[in-house]
Amino acid sequence: MTEHAARMQVRLADMLEATRLTGAGRLDEATALIQRNLRERPAPAPAPEMKRIEPPTIDLVAERVGEGTRPEAPRAGTTAADEPAAAGPWVDGDLLGDGAHPAIIPERLREVLRGLGRGVAPVLNGLNLAPGSLPGMGTGRPTPPPAAGDGQFVARSFSSPAGARDYKLFIPSRPAAGACLVVMLHGCTQSPDDFAAGTNMNVLAETEGFYVAYPAQSARANGQRCWNWFQPGDQGREAGEAAIIAGLTRAILDECPIDPKRVYIAGLSAGGAAAANIAQAYPDLYAAVGVHSGLAAGCARDLSSALMAMQVGAPGQNAPTGFGAPAEGLRVPTIVFHGDEDGTVSPRNADQVLAQAGAGSLHAESRSVHSDGRSYTRTRYADAAGRVVVEDWRVRGLGHAWSGGSAAGSYTDPQGPDASRAMLDFFAAHPLRGVDA
Structure with missing residues (x-):
């Protein structure tokens, strides 16, 4: 991973923490964290053995569940599509192969991404991020299937x-x-x-x-x-x-x-x-x-x-x-x-x-x-x-x-x-x- 990508990870990790603080109503702390992030240039993420936080884009972070990973709780109506891939287990979080070890997003941050919705828009605007550029930043409304006649x-x-x-x-x-x-x-x-x-x-x-x-x-x-x-x-x-x-x-x-x-x-x-x-x-x-x-x-x-x-x-x-x-x-x-x-x-x-x-x-x-x-x-x-x-x-x-x-x-x-x-x-x-x- 390049130094630039590592810096992006740290900045986005701070932004996620600011998102959590905003959702908890702690706006002053969230604003201070973002302002500090904008002033400082954080060092790359250290220790490869530690779990790192990947940029929360809409487009990536592969996380296949295999041996050594806590299995997802079964859901009602689960089908074969939710079974682990037959290709075999993934070891030590090596999800991409060729020596690359992307991070697994912790469940706490995953919930932040999914749940906060538009409540963090004022904070994100300070970072020039458009609503919808992060998971969970959609319309904030439920999405029922569309009406389509008798089809x-x-x-x-x-x-x-x-x-x-x-x-x-x-x-x-x-x-x-x-x-x-x-x-x-x-x-x-x-x-x-x-x-x-x-x-x-x-x-x-x-x-x-x-x-x-x-x-x-x-x-x-x-x-x-x-x-x-x-x-x-x-x-x-x-x-x-x-x-x-x-x-x-x-x-x-x-x-x-x-x-x-x-x-x-x-x-x-x-x-x-x-x-x-x-x-x-x-x-x-x-x-x-x-x-x-x-x-x-x-x-x-x-x-x-x-x-x-x-x-x-x-x-x-x-x-x-x-x-x-x-x-x-x-x-x-x-x-x-x-x-x-x-x-x-x-x-x-x-x-x-x-x-x-x-x-x-x-x-x-x-x-x-x-x-x-x-x-x-x-x-x-x-x-x-x-x-x-x-x-x-x-x-x-x-x-x-x-x-x-x-x-x-x-x-x-x-x-x-x-x-x-x-x-x-x-x-x-x-x-x-x-x-x-």
Whole structure:
């Protein structure tokens, strides 16, 4: 870990303590702690044998439960998705391999992150952190499933040799002929119900007659329910989380009257990064991908490179093979949404997603839109035949949140252009090539 990353950990640890003090009503102490933190430059975290506190981002900190770790208490309705991964135990907190030892967030701090909500906004404003940039800093309201007519929103489980996950499937009351399937990957601390409510995707699905699947990350795979986008074992074909999601997708195709040429995947934040990984690993399954506030496929291989990518984008040495241009015949149509004020995932990552999709070799046309909500610039990239295969939406003033989403869900910004609608329109123009109906 670099000295800079260590300094960030100490600063964020102090901020979390200030958050706890604020929640307890001890505002003077919280303010004094933050002021001292801003004046001083703390030393890196010492003793490797001590548990350290990782930055409480929405995007990472893998915590797999194995031998030597206190097991999570069973919950009512627990399914195979909550069982420990079959790959074997993790020893001494070595969660990433290759000698890296990320910290395990103590339960006390985890509860602080989940529970305080908007009460800490005055303190966070002093650190220039936008509401929603930390877990637990969403709307502060419960997130019931959205109303979607007579469609069904059913709980399912999927299991395969690669692993198991729960998921929820929205089944429209009147499926369209040749209906499509959209696989939606939530961000950290979110759930299928929360993500469905925030994106309004089920409402659109009922109106237009398509299916939506929401895989649920297990707390046993990641303590903050983040998809492990930065783990090499979860990025590639027929292994880890990528294989689980692909297998889940195929199982739905076998069961439901879905056009196999119209299968798409999208995600927010950690889910957006995972969607990029999965689409690149399975270009024969997913016809297009939507990456919202996410990162390029394979841009990180461990914790330190993940932190670096989130802050400034992937450096050259951490870039995946073929980074900056798609492999011949493997171009996956890609739509990108990113806020220019995203303090959690640098907008430079959106540029790298575009580069990975091959935007640099395409003809670009941009249009800026000024509105009463959030202004934005939409850039469409067309190939030599005039077919738009990449789109980029840069939303001014948007932080780390789903653009145009509903306040019923977390990490949403209702003022922005409707990312769900834009993604569906983009997907509709891109059936999978080379697949028989």
